[in-house]
Amino acid sequence: MSGAGIKEPILELRDIVFGYKLRRGENIRIFDGLSLDVKYAEFVGIAGPSGCGKSTLIRIMAGLIKPEKGEVLFRGKPLKKPTPRIGIMFQNPALFPWYTVLENIMLALIHEKDLSEKDKIERARVFLDMVGLTAFESAYPAELSGGMKARVALARALVSQPDLLLMDEPFSNLDQLTAISLRREVESLWLNQSMPPSSVVMVSHDIEELVELSDRIIVLTKRPAKIAGIIEVDLDRPRQRRSPEFYKYVDEVYTLLS
């Protein structure tokens, strides 16, 4: 799984330049020529100081915002707008409160013209089952705990069977136990060749989490963000957090961050 250097990229970012315009007319540079790629079947972790532009990077990868300059290539073609082939899980679950859990997940199938309503329900149920919420399919988001909402958001990101899954601090708001079980689920899904997604990009503040899951960790610098270093994590899965090798990698990431 690791050291997949020879593989083809599924997503390429080339010389990305991007800045936000502030109200007063100033422009803050977030990226000033950033390039990176994500390969097929790869799990990429992204770390960086707070406010450096990680969430912005995820949004550019999803096609939600367009860079001022540079190219985003998804499976070799320019990415013009969001596509169901890329699933995204935001830091905030952002479920629609007026739809049930099942309906929220089915919203991500809105483009599947070939599927009948019944098929859509069935598909949504498969993913609901996967995140362990079968019993809650007709509950409304207001009735769920934070961890359950995150699970629904994950199911919604996956139900369209995307090739690439983008996650922005997906487990940071969850309690330890929920986070552990969700991490396992994401990892096993990604490992399962017959199931989507092929590749995953995860932004996180939690360095152990990054080392546990990533093939490659890209560490960014402060604004404007550049690549401070890339760490290939060469450990067998499932990874043991207690081992000395594991800590070697954690230390490496810390060094790059500081």
Place this chain on the structure above:
Amino acid sequence: MAILEELLTILVAVGISWARMTAALIISIIFSLCVGILAAVDRVAEKIIIPVLDILQSIPILSFFPIALYAFIIIHPVIGPELAAIFLIFTSQAWNITFGVYKNVRLIPLELLEASKALDLSLWRRLSSLYIPAAFPGIASNLPPSWANGLYFLVACEIISIGEVEWSLPGIGTLSTSYIMAGRMIEFIMSLAAVVAAVILTNLLVFIPLMRLSERYKFEERAAEIPRVWIEKVSGWLSRVARRISFSVSPRITLFELRIPWKASRILLIAVLTIMVALLGHSISGRVSAEVTLAWAQDVVEAFQRLGVVDPLVMIGFSLARVSAAVAFGLLWTLPVAILIYEKRTLEKILIPPFQVIASFPATLILPLIAKTVMDLGLPLELGAFLMILLGTQWYLLFFLLDGLRSIPYEEEEVCKALAMTRLQKLRHLYLPRILPSLIMGLIVCFGGGWNTLVIAERAVLGGFTWDLRAPGIGRMLSIAVDEGDLALLIAATIWMAGFIVLLNRLLWRRLYEKAVRIVGVA
């Protein structure tokens, strides 16, 4: 020269009308402070005041104007009509300001309340250093809509005839109606322009600085959007003057520093109350006895019998259909426009300022023009009524819809974008659910405005001629009762109309609103 003289006449008329409005607004603010604060701090008072205000809010103001006029003429035959007009304007301005005060005082953080208790502040000190500053944003943000509302009724109440007797108060409503009746189009347009200019200036020089000042007294984190475009886009000296004024009133005051000169205002308040009580006592002692009251009650009962049950229901049915048609049409154009404005930020900067000006422009001023045009051209009379109701309602819808759209959380927008929804899908899955509560609120306000307009739209006596739909309508019934000087009939018809409106609010709108809030889920 003639034009200049005419312009002067117009400006004087606007000045008189504005003075009338200001008087009413000051009374409204005093009322809202007394009643709103009382409702916010006292549980028992709250239980009485809020439902009563709710009902008062839904009674069509124009229908009880003639009743008020009678009452005030009894008090004093000469200044009575003037007082009645001010009273009418007051009733159109006071309720939403009162709700604003109530809401803001309710928002005072518990720690502050406890602190003021711990300091053992006297009632007056508590009012001046806590409640009134806290209520200030609620007052300030309600000033522009209240002013627009008042203007609407001002025009309608400057000319009134009951039976044979006609009163016309000096003011811009009377003046512009006389222009249109005389066919003097240039002067008529000049008077409209004067009103527009006065509205803009009032907002620019008074309301917006006040709203800015009030920002500091807010307890909520999220400050409401002040229409910046207004003040910032109007170039040159106007905004400079406005800013200078806002600064001269507002050396950085904190909550506890704002002290109202209580001695002076206390004396003023007591004086006003004494005069009012004295006038009331004087009028009642002379004229109202048990016998008279009984005779009146009998008259009203007899009027109810004359009306029957079927006729009023038919009239209300026709009126309801008219209002519904106008509101439906209004929705048809405001929904897409609101969405367009929401999605294109640049459009907002361009469209909102003129929309705000047009919205605060009293539609009643153009009613005579519509009536005359429709009759002169021989168009269907219903079209005229439709236009009048539309003019009186559509803006509420637009602003409520925009308000609802602006409350959409950014994350939900982003989810829709990430799911690559089409515009139609986004409309169905995000916009419609999110705007549902504001849409229903807008419809409630809209229907309220519609019922009010009916009293003029279905039949109105305009100077020399009469605009009459010649079809059933409860507004027409009211107008006829006024015309014939049949006060008992007027009261009976008003009770029918108000009763129906209150019932509709309770049975339909309130329930729909609660349901919508439940569906959307309060986050």
